Amino acid sequence: MSTQQTDRDRDDKALAGEYVLGLLEGEAKAAVERRIASDAGFAREVEGWRARFAAFDDATPPQAASDALWSKIEAGMPARAQSAASATPRLRFWDSVPALRASIYGFAALVMVLGVALGVAVQKAIQQPVMIAVLLDGNRAGAVVHTFADGRSVLLPLTAMHVPDGKALEVWTLPSRERGPVSVGLMNQARTLQLQLKDLPKPSTDQLFEITLEPATGSPIGRPTGPVLFKGNTALAL
Numbered sequence: 747m748s749t750q751q752t753d754r755d756r757d758d759k760a761l762a763g764e765y766v767l768g769l770l771e772g773e774a775k776a777a778v779e780r781r782i783a784s785d786a787g788f789a790r791e792v793e794g795w796r797a798r799f800a801a802f803d804d805a806t807p808p809q810a811a812s813d814a815l816w817s818k819i820e821a822g823m824p825a826r827a828q829s830a831a832s833a834t835p836r837l838r839f840w841d842s843v844p845a846l847r848a849s850i851y852g853f854a855a856l857v858m859v860l861g862v863a864l865g866v867a868v869q870k871a872i873q874q875p876v877m878i879a880v881l882l883d884g885n886r887a888g889a890v891v892h893t894f895a896d897g898r899s900v901l902l903p904l905t906a907m908h909v910p911d912g913k914a915l916e917v918w919t920l921p922s923r924e925r926g927p928v929s930v931g932l933m934n935q936a937r938t939l940q941l942q943l944k945d946l947p948k949p950s951t952d953q954l955f956e957i958t959l960e961p962a963t964g965s966p967i968g969r970p971t972g973p974v975l976f977k978g979n980t981a982l983a984l
Contacts, residue, residue, distance in 0.1 A: 758788055758791055759791060761778060762778075762788065762791040762792045762794070762795050763795050765778045765792060765795075766792060766795035766796050767795075778792075874894075874983070875892035875893055875894055875983045876893060876894060876895050876982070876983055877892075877893040877949060877951065877980045877981065877982055877983055878890060878891065878892055878893070878980065878981060878983045879891040879893075879953070879955045879978045879979055879980040879981070880978045881955060881956065881957060881976035881977055881978040882976060882977065882978050883975060883976050886905065887904050887905070887976075888903070888904055888905050888907065888957065888975060888976035889901055889902060889903045889904055889905075889936070889957065889976055890902050890904060891941070891955045891978075891980070892983075893948075893949045893980065897943065897944075897948055898940065898943075899930070899940075899941040899943050899949060900938065900939070900940055900941065901917055901931065901938065901939045901941055901955075902938055903936035903937060903938070905936070906936060907935070907936040907957075907975060909934060909935055909936075909959070910959075912961065912962050913959055913960065913961065913962060913972075914932055914933060914934050914959075914960055914961065914962045914963070914964065915932070915933050915934070915935070915936065915957055915958075915959065915960075915975070916929055916931070916932050916957070916958050916959075916960040916964055916965060916970070916972075917929070917930050917931035917932070917933075917939065917941060917955065917956070917957050918930065918954075918955065918956050918957075918958065918970055919941075919943070919946070919949070919953060919954065919955050919956075920953060920954040920955075921946050921947055921949075921953065926969065927954075927956075927969055927970055928946060929964060929965065929968065930942050930943055930946075932960075932964050934962065949980050950980070951980055951981060951982060952979045952980060952981070953979060953980045954977065954978075954979055955977065955978060955979070955980070956970070956974050956975075956976065956977035956978075957974070957975045957976045957977070958970040958971070958972045958973065958974050958975060959972035959973055959975060960972045
């Protein structure tokens with residue numbers, strides 16, 4: 747392939763990138779659209795640019811660089827108009843403002859797409875429990891406790907629980923036999939409840955959780971006094 751052909755290919759890539767990024771206006775834009783209709787190779791180049799930016803377009807609202815930013819970029823570029831004919835293709839490419847703009851947008855798009863993908867993966871990992879305890883009354887499931895990697899534990903009721911007047915549902919855990927049961931939540935009706943474990947070690951496998959029926963203000967002695975309604979032990983989440 748000749749040097750002239752290589753230069754034309756590089757210019758076509760930059761032109762296609764400018765068009766996809768919306769940097770062309772007026773007659774320049776119309777000329778590119780006419781060429782897309784008549785030049786299959788150039789049309790494929792345009793589609794290639796569109797494919798590269800598809801995820802970026804879907805995930806991020808368009809934000810154009812300010813005129814001040816482009817002015818600074820252009821002002822910092824060396825003036826090589828007289829030596830352009832003898833410059834290497836690599837130098838001509840990087841001295842081209844349109845090509846540089848396309849390259850900058852391409853890099854920005856890659857960073858944004860990777861950032862979105864990483865954010866989704868991290869958010870998904872945070873939302874998945876690492877341990878689960880199903881609290882049972884015989885064979886009936888009454889609630890489930892989800893424990894997360896960041897230390898949070900949440901109780902989710904699975905069935906209605908009757909709470910008489912003047913009574914409340916108190917949630918307990920047993921971090922160790924030596925310490926004994928510790929109250930981690932109190933509620934006047936079955937509901938989703940963030941358990942208070944901040945002063946306790948992170949739950950471990952086979953740790954007991956239970957719900958008892960206590961006075962409305964909670965157990966008066968700091969230990970379960972009422973009947974155990976549901977109980978279960980933690981296990982690693984699949």
